[in-house]
Amino acid sequence: GRIRQVRGVTKTFTTIGDTTGRISRGQGEVTRAGIYCRLIDLGERKYSQFESMTDARRILVDYPDLRAAVQDVAAISASGFRQVMIDLNLRGPEMGKLAEYSQRITDWMRSHGSYVDVDTSLSFRKPEVRIVPNRERASELGVSVQAISATTNILVGGYPVSTYKEADQQYDVWLRADLGFRDDAVDIARLTVPSTKPGVGVVELGNVSDFEEAQGPSTIERFSRQRQVVVSANLEGKALGEGVDELGAFVRTLDLPADYRWEFIGQAKNLNDTMANFVIAFGLAFLFMYMILAAQFESFVHPLTILLAIPLTIPFAILSLILLRTSLDIYAMFGLFMLFGIVKKNGILQVDYTNVLRRRGMARDPAILEANAVRLRPILMTTVMLVAAMIPMAMGEGPGAASRAGMAKVILGGQVLSLLLTLLLTPVAYSLWDDLTILLFRGGAWLGWTEPAVTAAAPQQEP
Template structure:
């Protein structure tokens, strides 16, 4: 809910300050600078008058265009007022069509950005040592350095919570303006090159995944029995591999690590004075090593680890020859016994980690999204084909990580949109002292959605939390046009003008301020929509939604809102038994009476 907290605070603060300026500074400046402008006059000959003549031509051209547009608008407004049913049908079809287009727009959580980097997480074979993993990473680095756009490479392998067969490679690139190819063009090429390395399993993305998952699209397959859960996860993985745009498909249970299982004969061990804990500790100290001291070199300190040499800890026979001291003494002497004499050893495998979700065994199946696709392309395909899997009762497949956060965030945005509509209605109802008039004004809201979705569909933008924030912002922007129109029409009705003529007066008079404010907002959003500057991919969807919503809302509001206003006014008049707007009695008439 706080994803755009700073954005909301900034917009609210700016609107409050602009309201204060509009009530104080603007009237003062208008009284000082606004004068009666004389006629432009004819063009004057001579080169010296060229700038003035050019300005006159621009002003005349604009005024002629606007006057012609105003006349055509008045004619259109008069037509729609006489054909109210046809106008409503057209507006309704436009809204339904926009919703249909909206279902065709792919969605994602946040837009992908060219952040001048490529993030690669990789896994070597389950039994790979640190040296083997480092060799594979070195081969990957050589392939990555072949791209001229690469400036720096940082590789890390293993860690406190990461096994030695896993690691990451962070590839830094120059600024976008200094290279010919974008990150989105490089990622498929890098992924293809790295996939040719035997024993190297990479995942290539623009940044590390958030939300607790390791990939953009991730599902949790859970249930009480691990074997059945594995079977369901395997079938779900097969479906995911066929999904459009799914790359780097991973299954958490397919990375089982080989291990040597040691089963002690407890009776024999007890007779020889050996304990399970003592045997385990001795093997661990010799194989994994134990830190016995630290070496200080200038400002750095290094652990001194004591362990068997590599050639003495390669296989089962080496472990079988490890000698463990007995706790019993015979004739005052300590005896050592080989592990192979008291235990049975065999190769086996086990998962790297045991996953649980809500106390149920879990298997994670996930993938990344290929360039040119969206998260919804994969999730919609998976949900459409989920019925191909026989899921027993008690087992479930649910989205997790970024996909889960995306669903929760979208739900929160729609809730915020609903609250915005309620608050707008309450504010308008108090302002107009009517419960009916705000309904006509608020018709601008669905009309704004028409343009927002239509423009996003035309430019092939993706629906994300950023574009939804733009649609929420539209809720407060587009109602101003209808307010200007309806308020002025009601002023004319209070002067005794009938409703039809009042609307024909209000429309052309309010057309200029409506177009001025709308065009100012559109031109202010154009730099964001064009994607200029670093991080522009993140901001552009919001600007596209706002521009599309403003265009459709302005054009449709000028013709549809007056029609709806007349219909609602007729309904209200029938309910109260008289006209909803009464003519104001002039003060002079009151005094004469």
């Protein structure tokens, strides 16, 4: 009832129990439940889904005995799959050690307010009876550990022995002891196991085993033949990259033994992979742009002059995201690549017209001043047009607008903040590179190099 009072919630749907028990025996969890909420359309409310999720978390604080989390509905519905921002995978041979390490990690995360919905895949809430074979007594009575294991597995856990078909449906036939013979430790102790010792026949399980009642894990997950525990959480007021870095730094301080491993999976892993691929893509884009410009200008120097402004736009793009409180997601990265092309275009206009004026016989410095004065107007026109086009996308509302806004804000802020710098940097870089080229040719005169000269051509009418 209290969830329905969260602002924006129009409908709720409750599920109790994990239906995976229908697929694989023993996996159902009657202590698990979920409440799915439907919100009113985005166009009819002034607050975001994340604000409604925060309101729901405030309600769950009143139920400390619950292991609860507020999250998006998973795009893929599967057992154990959660739509969370951070998933940390811990792997190792001993479940007790994994439980200890995961507890230390979750305690640290809960002590930092930015981590919410902190939980682990490990849950010691399933009552169980542990059967510990007494090897000495079992050996005296001719009972093997394998016989104890097989007996308890079949009579207590059950085992499929056959199938039968009714109409067009096929059902498994399970062999299992009646509930009265497996209801508690006393009943299980009366079960008999075969003995290989002559004259003994069968032995009660209680004579060759000790019984302990304890709380065990609901499921034991494995990854790459190792036991695993997944620590999961969402973030509030902190970027995913920052949260991952801080958590990773803390896990390193635990000094895990050599046979224990940890790694981020899910969205956190995708972020790390995306950043690595972004660096590779940026390097390849820079290389391809240089090759094309070198072919167009028939020079190895002028492309450097044009591309020099591109790395300087990245800090301005990041600054715009910080000022506009937007995270660096995949859409923002697309916007960065578009920003590279826009900045490169401005440099091409400046350098190309400077070369045109020098071919007409104008000296270098006057040509630089003239070219930048003439090309300032088209550069400002395209910049204003681009900024005007990006404003609606950056401020847009409706489904999916928040994702697309990142791309628009990168282009908008990066172009506006870096415009003045690129207008000043390109002519200065052109002059410096030209001086360096002349100096290199003069210094290499003993190799027979000749200083490049600009041949005055007949005046041409500017197109």
